Amino acid sequence: MDNSVTRDTQNLSRQIRFQDSDGKIWFDEQRVLLLQLGALTDFRKEQIETVGLERAKGFFMRLGYSLGKKDAQLALKLAETDDATELLRTGFNLHALKGMVRVEECTLQIDQSDAHFYAEYRLHDSYEAEMFRSELGMQDEPVCWSLVGHASAYTSTLLGREILFKEVNCRGCGDEQCLFVGRPAEEWEDATTYRRYFSSDRIMEELYELQSQISVLRHKIDSESTLGNFRGQSPAYKQVCNLAHKAAPGKVNVLLLGETGVGKELVAKGIHQASERADKAFIAVNCAAIPPDLIESELFGVERGAYTGATQSRPGKFERADGGTIFLDEVIELTPRAQASLLRVLQESEYERVGDSNTRKVDIRVVAATNECLETAVEEGRFRADLFYRLNVYPINIPPLRERREDIPMLIEHFLEKYQAFYSRRVAGLSDMAMRAIMKYEWPGNVRELENIIERGLILTDHDETISAHSLFPTLQMDASQVVSSQGHLIDDDEEDDTDNQNSWIDEALVECGSIEEIENKVIEHALTQANGNVSEAARVLGISRPTLAYRIKKMDQSL
């Protein structure tokens, strides 16, 4: 064999010609390059840093694959034999000649007749292992990527069927030696995934795809309806957020309308925070809470001696909020004089402190709010018409809680989180009956009332217990069939419904399922499917606590 190897190598090396005249090197009829290993190492390093180890591996495996194919064509052309074993060994010599590696054949079994192939090669001085050992650092997995690609392509091309080589030991990951094993592709279990390294990698397509996903997400975030602590997900809630976000930039006066406790101040603050004034002051004034004879000095400031008790000069709310936003809740309560001063601020951006003749300038965004009808107040002469028109440029109606019931579970979660932290106590959520009572209640005091009730319920509930309906509505005694009516009274659960029209589906469900438990299971299954298996979400939809639902699911699973 030694003789044939020498002959083979001599034959091959004769094919290398340095063509001094035009600076080209030829290997048979293919132009080749002579380049420094160090430069290739730098290049590989950059590849790994740019696209990551997995992708870099793919690049080099494909480089090896392409070289292997070309070498096989060359070997077939120069061969003085058609013996497959000899031709494969020529491949080893080609490798050595190019300075890539010295291959030692451990096992080589070829039987073309019954398609058997098995090979084991030991590799000495692999240029790739050398790169990692000297420069790139040891890896967790074999690194002779191009050599393994080369072996696969070379053998496949020579034998005319797909042979895949894998490196099972590698000096680049700390093994004694590099060891290659080759088998027909169909004998490797992971051939499909492994083969992927040899087909080109559409990294650009993936990047474009990711880019378009990002732009979709960014758009979604921008238009996401969030207003600070004003929370929800109902269409009514989203409508408010959209309007508020559109109003935020610029200086348009906003009038917030809605029942008491719907969260007007939160919306006002949200508008402020989304505006270019966000880093300036936000000052909230409840006009109904200030005595009428003090309201002017509270809003616009006072000079010393303006009236008895004005012992020193002080700025008012408008002065403090200069550059920012002032929120005037219950604006209908302003005295006629205060209304006139407010109109002047809105029209001319100026005012005077009480008892002062100096005119002051102010740059301010006014957000006003009322839970009474301002138009009626205008008709009754309690509110200036010109001020009403000034304030009513951009009205936003905030719906009462009963018109956005789907937001209730999310709000409960939010308040529970808030007060659990505040009182350093954890509870196991709400009992089913408590949840039912809450979902049925009309909430005249809106979100604020809900918050108060949750806080009270939490205080009355022991650590790790569920909040009961009774602790939420303590003055009420209720049994399982009763709920809190829209007016805050206890009624039987079905009293409120227009039962006649609704019984037909119940009949159907009973016939279909046979028992209340079955019906409940069906409903739970449906809610889970709708929530894509998200238990918390499904619990929210069903109006029961997450632990309760989790328990039910477990029970259902056991009975299967």
Ligand SMILES: [Zn+2]
């Ligand atoms: Zn190796």
